[in-house]
Amino acid sequence: MNTVSTRSVFFLLLTICAVIGFITAGCKPQKQAAPPESITIAYSTATSDILSHIAFANNFYLAEGLEAIPQPHDFGKLALQSVLNGKANIATVADTPIMFAVMEGRPVAIIARIQSSEKNEAIVARKDRGIVKPRDLKGKKIGVTRGTTSDFFLYAFLLDQNIERKQVKVVHLTPAQMPAALKAGKVDAVSTWNPTLFQLQKEWNAKASLFYGEHLYAESFCIVATQEYVKKNPEAIKKLLRALIKAEKFAREYPEDSRRLVADFIKADKASLDELWEIFDFRITLTQGLLLSLEDQTRWAIRHGLTARRDMPNYLDYIYFDGLKAVKPEAVRIIH
Amino acid sequence: MTKLERRKTRYEIRRLPDASLDTRYGEKGMKINKRLKLSAWFSLTSLLFILFSLAWALWTARQANDNLLLVHEIERTAFERIILRDNWLFYPEERAKTQWYAKTEYLRTLLDSATDRFTASAAKALLQDAKENFAATASLFPMILESHKQNALTAQKKLAYTEAQARIISQVFLKAYSLNDNISKLHELARKEELAARNKGVALVIIFIIIGVTAMVVNSTLISDIVTKRIKELLAGIAIIGVGNLEHRLSIKGNDELADLAQEINEMTQKLKQSYTSVKNLEKEITEREKIEKKIIKLSARQQALLSAIPDIIMEVDNNKIYTWVNEPGKQFFGNDVIGKEAAFFFEGKQDTYAKVAAVFEGAEDTIYVESWQRRQDGEKRLLSWWCRALKDEKGNVIGALSTARDITEQKIAQEEIRKLNEELEQRVAQRTAELMTKTAELERINKVFVERELRMRELKKRIEELEKISEAHISDKDK
Known part of the structure; x- marks a missing residue:
């Protein structure tokens, strides 16, 4: 074999290696530089919406080609109202406001559940008002945020304690009003979520009783839009989901950085996030549990006359599967 | 056997006749380059076989994996269908009913698909049973569903539990779904891990094969290159020797066949040199031989003349008693066409001449005398007296007989x-x-x-x- 043929062999081998490397590495087409799509995201500043906060803080939305305009709200119900009022495209909200919206006939489309917890809701009660054990709540004034998870949690808790709703006096308060109301004695207890819950716990410490109901209710925090929006903007929904999936991965891999980023983003105490972090499950999914939870809450709403509608809606009609199916099909666990 | 002994053995082998040498090189004389090319082709063929086998294994594994996935899907669907049924029994919502029907149809599709995919008789029998059971459930449960529709029970009437109990049951359902979801995820995870491990193994095997084959090809190429280079060096050295420079010696590198070849060429050159030195002696020897040959020819001519001058008949026969040579008196007696004829052809009358001379053909050293009546070329019957002696080759083997004969007819008559x-x-x-x-x-x-x-x-x-x-x-x- 002469020198030329030897070179040819080496060249051939080099080419084969290059082809193998190319195939192994994959040859993803380069993303076309298109102008970012504008999208307004109404989000809750509560700790139930951490993935959304991370996505904003890390510019994951922009990286996916979305010019995400943040629209902060104190809690998810307000964010949902903003969407339903046409002031935002996407809302991050818990399951109870979604259920009420559906029962009111609003065209809601649930895109995914982004966070869940069984310990994000609790009742904080003043011991000096004689509330030491759950049964002591009978006859007391309890503050709740109407039409939210705190409302449903109180119902589930009282039911579990065999206390009828009429045996307590429900006072409707926003989370922001609760600390003052509790301190002023306007209410004897409040049913609420974090970070208000954490704040009250620190403030009252041993002077207050804290009642959790881990097996009574699992809060599901979701991202929703109107059905019209998801129908018209399927690509934007995919980008949104990709950004949130990035945030999910970031939260799992860099929890400390995530807490710091979220604390800075929502102007919260990082120590509270450090303490609360473990009670949250950060996963982008669509589970059958969400469906059942919505139906459970619907039955509650119907039974207690909280909505005008008296029949059970088919929540499958209010879930937008295509987005999550496209970007993370294994996360779609709802039977459909 | 030491290297020197081996070399000596080779040297002895090379002293064999040419035919032996040809045979030897015919068996083992494959060119190095050809051998290397053959090796490369062999490697490529092996690689093709390996790739083919691997592809077949991967295809089989994929088939098995698909079947496994299908079974998992059936398992999951069946389980979900049960949960949906329970769900509806407690809360007969239209949603659960719709989902149950959807799952039923899906499960039917999966079972049909499995029937097509699985080929083993045992699996087919199992699937047949499963389809029968499935058909039973698919017809019985809708009866309950329809019955409920006809009774048109209200939500309040159907509740047999307290609100609190119902909530707990609701949570149980939720947990059951979650549990099912967890199991499904666990299944998928295990499958993915198994698949990933297998793929990793296969990838490793492929990488190793590629590396191995690449190494083989590179090795072959390098060896070929080196061998070619060394052969060129040898050829250059041989060319120098070939033009007459018998003082030149090839450099011996390494300890392989080419080194042996160089050594042999050097030895051959040395012998050539020695042969060249004795060329003059050889020429002298040739001259002397030529002289001797001339003498031999002269002697031979004289011998012919002598033999022809002798009045007696002199004949030579081979072992078959065929005349192979005759002198002039013999030709005059028997005729010029005597050569090639058997002695008995000229016998007159019944005689035992062959028996008498048999000892000659058996190698006897004695000269045997015999008288025999023979036919002369003119047809006259003559009595010849024969003195026969054996003719032998250099090894002493009898190759015939030399005989002299004299016509003693008149003497006999006198x-x-x-x-x-x-x-x-x-x-x-x-x-x-x-x-x-x-x-x-x-x-x-x-x-x-x-x-x-x-x-x-x-x-x-x-x-x-x-x-x-x-x-x-x-x-x-x-x-x-």
């Missing part, structure tokens, strides 16, 4: 005549003796007559002796 005369004479002597005896008695009586008769006898004897001398002289003249 002898016969003498014999007859002698007999006659003896008879006459006897007769005369008898007469003399008779007459002696008579002479005794007659002294004078006796003396005369005695004298007469002496005269007669004298006369006989003269006759004999005349006869012998006559025969001698004839012989000459």
